Amino acid sequence: xxxxxxxxxxxxxxxxxxxxxxxxxxxxxxxxxxxxxxxxxxxxxxxxxxxxxxxxxxxxxxxxxxxxxxxxxxxxxxxxxxxxxxxxxxxxxxxxxxxxxxxxxxxxxxxxxxxxxxxxxxxxxxxxxxxxxxxxxxxxxxxxxxxxxxxxxxxxxxxxxxxxxxxxxxxxxxxxxxxxxxxxxxxxxxxxxxxxxxxxxxxxxxxxxxxxxxxxxxxxxxxxxxxxxxxxxxxxxxxxxxxxxxxxxxxxxxxxxxxxxxxxxxxxxxxxxxxxxxxxxxxxxxxxxxxxxxxxxxxxxxxxxxxxxxxxxxxxxxxxxxxxxxxxxxxxxxxxxxxxxxxxxxxxxxxxxxxxxxxxxxxxxxxxxxxxxxxxxxxx
Amino acid sequence: xxxxxxxxxxxxxxxxxxxxxxxxxxxxxxxxxxxxxxxxxxxxxxxxxxxxxxxxxxxxxxxxxxxxxxxxxxxxxxxxxxxxxxxxxxxxxxxxxxxxxxxxxxxxxxxxxxxxxxxxxxxxxxxxxxxxxxxxxxxxxxxxxxxxxxxxxxxxxxxxxxxxxxxxxxxxxxxxxxxxxxxxxxxxxxxxxxxxxxxxxxxxxxxxxxxxxxxxxxxxxxxxxxxxxxxxxxxxxxxxxxxxxxxxxxxxxxxxxxxxxxxxxxxxxxxxxxxxxxxxxxxxxxxxxxxxxxxxxxxxxxxxxxxxxxxxxxxxxxxxxxxxxxxxxxxxxxxxxxxxxxxxxxxxxxxxxxxxxxxxxxxxxxxxxxxxxxxxxxxx
Numbered sequence: 001x002x003x004x005x006x007x008x009x010x011x012x013x014x015x016x017x018x019x020x021x022x023x024x025x026x027x028x029x030x031x032x033x034x035x036x037x038x039x040x041x042x043x044x045x046x047x048x049x050x051x052x053x054x055x056x057x058x059x060x061x062x063x064x065x066x067x068x069x070x071x072x073x074x075x076x077x078x079x080x081x082x083x084x085x086x087x088x089x090x091x092x093x094x095x096x097x098x099x100x101x102x103x104x105x106x107x108x109x110x111x112x113x114x115x116x117x118x119x120x121x122x123x124x125x126x127x128x129x130x131x132x133x134x135x136x137x138x139x140x141x142x143x144x145x146x147x148x149x150x151x152x153x154x155x156x157x158x159x160x161x162x163x164x165x166x167x168x169x170x171x172x173x174x175x176x177x178x179x180x181x182x183x184x185x186x187x188x189x190x191x192x193x194x195x196x197x198x199x200x201x202x203x204x205x206x207x208x209x210x211x212x213x214x215x216x217x218x219x220x221x222x223x224x225x226x227x228x229x230x231x232x233x234x235x236x237x238x239x240x241x242x243x244x245x246x247x248x249x250x251x252x253x254x255x256x257x258x259x260x261x262x263x264x265x266x267x268x269x270x271x272x273x274x275x276x277x278x279x280x281x282x283x284x285x286x287x288x289x290x291x292x293x294x295x296x297x298x299x300x301x302x303x304x305x306x307x308x309x310x311x312x313x314x315x316x317x318x319x320x321x322x323x324x325x326x327x328x329x330x331x332x333x334x335x336x337x338x339x340x341x342x343x344x345x346x347x348x349x350x351x352x353x354x355x356x357x358x359x360x361x362x363x364x365x366x367x368x369x370x371x372x373x374x375x376x377x378x379x380x
Numbered sequence: 381x382x383x384x385x386x387x388x389x390x391x392x393x394x395x396x397x398x399x400x401x402x403x404x405x406x407x408x409x410x411x412x413x414x415x416x417x418x419x420x421x422x423x424x425x426x427x428x429x430x431x432x433x434x435x436x437x438x439x440x441x442x443x444x445x446x447x448x449x450x451x452x453x454x455x456x457x458x459x460x461x462x463x464x465x466x467x468x469x470x471x472x473x474x475x476x477x478x479x480x481x482x483x484x485x486x487x488x489x490x491x492x493x494x495x496x497x498x499x500x501x502x503x504x505x506x507x508x509x510x511x512x513x514x515x516x517x518x519x520x521x522x523x524x525x526x527x528x529x530x531x532x533x534x535x536x537x538x539x540x541x542x543x544x545x546x547x548x549x550x551x552x553x554x555x556x557x558x559x560x561x562x563x564x565x566x567x568x569x570x571x572x573x574x575x576x577x578x579x580x581x582x583x584x585x586x587x588x589x590x591x592x593x594x595x596x597x598x599x600x601x602x603x604x605x606x607x608x609x610x611x612x613x614x615x616x617x618x619x620x621x622x623x624x625x626x627x628x629x630x631x632x633x634x635x636x637x638x639x640x641x642x643x644x645x646x647x648x649x650x651x652x653x654x655x656x657x658x659x660x661x662x663x664x665x666x667x668x669x670x671x672x673x674x675x676x677x678x679x680x681x682x683x684x685x686x687x688x689x690x691x692x693x694x695x696x697x698x699x700x701x702x703x704x705x706x707x708x709x710x711x712x713x714x715x716x717x718x719x720x721x722x723x724x725x726x727x728x729x730x731x732x733x734x735x736x737x738x739x740x741x742x743x744x745x746x747x748x749x750x751x752x753x754x755x756x757x758x759x760x
Contacts, residue, residue, distance in 0.1 A: 001551075001616040003395025008388070014633065015383025171381075205597040205617045206624060213589030220585060236381040237585045240632065244586060249629065252620065253394065 001204050001253035008248050010142045011166040014240070016232070018168045019046070019132055022053035025166050026088060026130065032059040033086040035077065035101045037093040038066065044176040046134055050092055060084055062104075065093070068149040068156065068268055068275065069100030071115045078107035078114060081127075089129035091164075095138025095275075098131045098164070099146035105129045106161055118148045122160040131167045136174060136239040137185035137276060139192060139246025141167035149269055156269035158261075169243065171235040182225060183331040184276030186238070189245040190218050190327070191279035195258050196251045198287065199363045201297045203254040211250045212304050217241045219305065222331060259362035260286045263372050266350045271342055280328035281335050285379035287321045289371065293364060337380050347376040381584050381633035388628050390522045391546040394620070396612070398548045399426070399512055402433035405546050406468060406510065412439040413466040415457065415481045417473040418446065424556040426514055430472055440464055442484075445473070448529040448536065448648055448655065449480030451495045458487035458494060461507075469509035471544075475518025475655075478511045478544070479526035485509045486541055498528045502540040511547045516554060516619040517565035517656060519572060519626025521547035529649055536649035538641075549623065551615040562605060562618075563711040564656030569622040570598050570707070571659035575638045576631045578667070579743045581677045583634040591630045592684050597621045599685065602711060639742035640666045643752050646730045651722055660708035661715050665759035667701045669751065673744060717760050727756040 013021055026032060034050065041047040062077045077100070080086070086108060091101035105126035107114045117123055133141040140146065144163045149156045177185070197211035221237050228234060244250070263286070264278035273281075291298060295317060302308035302320030311319065325335050334340060337347075354361075355369035367375070393401055406412060414430065421427040442457045457480070460466070466488060471481035485506035487494045497503050513521040520526065524543045529536045557565075577591035601617050608614060624630070643666070644658035653661075671678060675697060682688035682700030691699065705715050714720060717727075734741075735749035747755070 001395070001613055001620070003398065005391065005393050007391040011385065011387040012632075013385050015381070018383065202613075204620065205600060206593060206621050209593030209596055210590055213586060213593050216589055217585040233381055233582070236633070240381070240584065241586050252392075253616070 002255070004253045006248055006252050008142065008163060009165075010163045010247075012142060012243070013166055013168045014170075015236075016170060016172055018170050019049040020053050021168065022050065022090070022132070023057065025168075026090065030087040031085050032057070032088045032090060033062055033077075033081055033084070034059055034090045034092055035062045035065055035097055035104065037097045038064065040176070041092055041134065044134070044173055046092060046132065046173050050090075050132060060086065065097045065100040067096045068147075068272070069096045069103070070149050070151045071103070071118065072151055074100050074103050074107065074148070075114050077104045081108040087127050089127060091129065091131040092134070094133070094135030095140045098133065098140040099138070099148065101129055101131070102126070102140070102146035102161055103148055103159070106159075114148075115150055118150075118157050118159045120159065121157075124161065126162045128162075128165050130165045133167050133169050134173045135177060135181060135185060136169075136242035137188040139189070139243055141169065142243050142247035145246075147265065147275075154269045156265040158265075167243075169239050171232055171239050174235045174239060175230045177229070179226070179229070179332060180274070182229060182238075183333050184274045185242060186218055186222050186225075186276070186331055187280040187328055187333055188276035189242040190215060191260060191276070191283050192245040193218075193250065194283060195261060196254065196256050198294050198297050198301065199255045199257055201300055204252065207250055207252055207254050208300070212301075214241050214245050214250065215305050219327065222327075226332075255363050257363045259367035259372075259375075262354075262361045262367070263350065263375060266353065267342065267346070270346055270349065271340070273340060273342075277333050280331070280333040281337060281340070281379050282375065284321055284325035284328065284335055285375045287324060288378045289375045290362070290367075291317055291321065293366075335379065337376065343380070347373055347380070350376060382635070384633045386628055386632050388522065388543060389545075390543045390627075392522060392623065393546055393548045394550075395616075396550060396552055398550050399429040400433050401548065402430065402470070402512070403437065405548075406470065410467040411465050412437070412468045412470060413442055413457075413461055413464070414439055414470045414472055415442045415445055415477055415484065417477045418444065420556075421472055421514065424514070424553055426472060426512065426553050430470075430512060440466065445477045445480040447476045448527075448652070449476045449483070450529050450531045451483070451498065452531055454480050454483050454487065454528070455494050457484045461488040467507050469507060471509065471511040472514070474513070474515030475520045478513065478520040479518070479528065481509055481511070482506070482520070482526035482541055483528055483539070494528075495530055498530075498537050498539045500539065504541065506542045508542075508545050510545045513547050513549050514553045515557060515561060515565060516549075516622035517568040519569070519623055521549065522623050522627035525626075527645065527655075534649045536645040538645075547623075549619050551612055551619050554615045554619060555610045557609070559606070559609070559712060560654070562609060563713050564654045565622060566598055566602050566605075566618070566656070566711055567660040567708055567713055568656035569625040570595060571640060571656070571663050572625040573598075573630065574663060575641060576634065576636050578674050578677050578681065579635045579637055581680055584632065587630055587632055587634050588680070592681075594621050594625050594630065595685050599707065602707075606712075635743050637743045639747035639752075639755075642734075642741045642747070643730065643755060646733065647722065647726070650726055650729065651720070653720060653722075657713050660711070660713040661717060661720070661759050662755065664701055664705035664708065664715055665755045667704060668758045669755045670742070670747075671697055671701065673746075715759065717756065723760070727753055727760070730756060
């Protein structure tokens with residue numbers, strides 16, 4: 001096991017009716033800005049619940065943080081925040097609203113341009129923020145990360161900062177999500193776990209078991225949610241699994257990969273592919289291309305997640321990868337670039353971008369532009 | 381899933397050589413008191429590492445917090461702390477030193493007598509404290525609980541308060557633990573999980589999986605540790621599993637039991653039985669007596685932990701309980717009161733104590749004095 005430091009201070013406030021606790025959770029005094037996306041919260045009752053909980057309190061609303069939040073939009077929120085001397089932010093919406101709000105929190109606390117903050121990769125200077133999370137997927141509600149898009153250049157990068165002071169998760173607010181949102185959310189959470197798990201085996205028995213526990217839970221609930229997306233306990237399992245998939249709980253003392261995410265971000269930046277969907281396309285291909293490197297863990301994964309115990313090691317590895325792709329497809333997502341009309345032009349562009357950056361992603365820092373190209377060709 | 385609020389602010393600083401980080405982790409200024417047990421830290425090198433890390437800093441030492449820490453000892457530490465205006469505590473040792481220090485932290489911050497604080501069951505008034513944990517077992521290094529003994533009346537009760545600000549866990553310091561300490565530590569951690577898991581099934585798929593993940597990890601490492609108690613990765617797995625067994629991570633949204641602990645505490649208070657050992661004796665008996673109530677979860681446990689899939693449900697339940705007792709015995713612990721020369725006098729006394737308190741413990745609040753007697757007869 002590697003040495004590590006773990007600390008996750010976010011207060012998770014989970015369950016039915018918990019939005020009503022907002023007033024006691026947000027510090028009194030100061031100037032609050034509530035950030036929203038495009039208005040779905042007005043259809044699912046969340047807006048009314050938030051407004052009711054904050055009754056009698058002055059606050060500003062900022063609307064229009066889009067999916068894959070654009071730095072161009074967030075700069076406007078930062079300007080408003082600075083002008084109104086905002087000192088607390090509440091994001092109400094999905095992972096994009098919260099990710100965007102994390103950058104707004106950094107931008108208000110700094111004189112540096114917002115995109116510069118993203119490019120720096122991390123910041124500790126942020127005004128405090130919290131969330132009412134409505135879309136289980138990104139885990140942003142309990143981690144310090146955020147992914148931001150610069151639309152003018154079609155670039156998408158992550159940065160790390162502080163954790164939300166609290167996040168309210170009420171599974172009932174997920175009842176109005178579309179089946180595509182749920183599919184992408186499940187794919188996102190599943191892939192988050194694989195990025196932290198599909199590495200060198202034997203680093204931590206417990207972290208392996210916990211990662212597998214999230215995978216098994218998602219596998220089990222996914223078909224049931226399709227049948228009944230308004231089953232409270234199912235949606236609670238989904239919401240908790242998505243949060244626990246990316247809140248540092250399964251990455252203590254172990255190496256991580258994240259090359260699938262790096263490639264997926266490019267697809268989203270260039271084509272607007274929903275984040276979780278981009279991962280469903282890339283992850284099986286990453287496993288195919290890196291299957292020798294990930295051989296031992298793929299065997300363990302195949303046995304513990306899919307019960308694959310027969311055949312040669314090579315066959316079991318291939319079977320585990322096939323079943324992974326089949327799982328993503330079972331969610332209702334495509335897993336091939338050609339199905340999304342993405343072709344060689346994009347593949348070459350992504351390879352060039354990686355090469356231009358001079359970076360190599362993944363657990364072993366070997367996912368160069370050339371390897372990324374191989375991965376993308378494998379899911380063409 | 382039940383509504384819940386989760387927040388665990390402890391910073392976990394895990395790995396080789398991490399004790400050297402003490403100086404940067406403890407706030408500068410103020411008056412620090414370092415608390416110790418009976419001196420084992422002078423044999424395993426921990427004392428030197430702490431002294432070296434704190435070189436150049438003034439601090440007070442308090443020695444002599446015993447196993448199952450006595451309120452009588454802790455009152456002395458509180459007096460010293462008040463006299464010297466101590467405002468930060470560092471516990472260096474096992475769960476007892478830290479549990480005792482948690483009460484000292486409360487006593488220094490209060491005018492209430494220390495035993496009164498214990499009887500109140502919880503406190504929020506504590507000076508800040510942290511730990512260097514040397515014995516993986518209680519999880520005290522990452523939770524808000526503490527168990528204190530009043531030796532003059534042979535009573536033992538738990539109270540809850542704040543969490544350690546940080547805890548340093550270096551697996552290398554466990555190399556000098558005795559085989560009995562390790563056996564009791566593994567039994568303690570395993571039982572902590574069962575108290576949070578062996579309840580009504582279907583409350584949270586993920587919490588079930590994570591609890592099972594800790595159980596499976598402990599099952600797997602226990603025989604290997606016997607063979608090689610100085611294998612770093614094994615001891616790291618053990619240390620992490622013990623912490624994760626009782627830090628709120630596996631109890632989100634689910635009911636808990638803890639009746640085995642209540643009975644075990646009595647055995648420790650009356651006979652000095654090591655805490656983990658007392659649980660190894662009581663837990664199998666609790667499962668035998670409450671097996672109808674815990675039927676469905678015992679089936680799941682039997683299948684997922686021991687691979688029991690054959691036979692009638694009744695047979696599978698019995699087999700799961702037998703295997704649980706066999707596991708405790710495999711650690712090198714006895715599991716019957718008669719093996720420890722504990723007999724009817726103690727059984728009747730514990731039943732009387734429960735009846736006198738007018739309490740009923742367990743998930744379903746049905747472990748009365750009479751049921752406790754039945755459980756104790758079952759492990760006689």
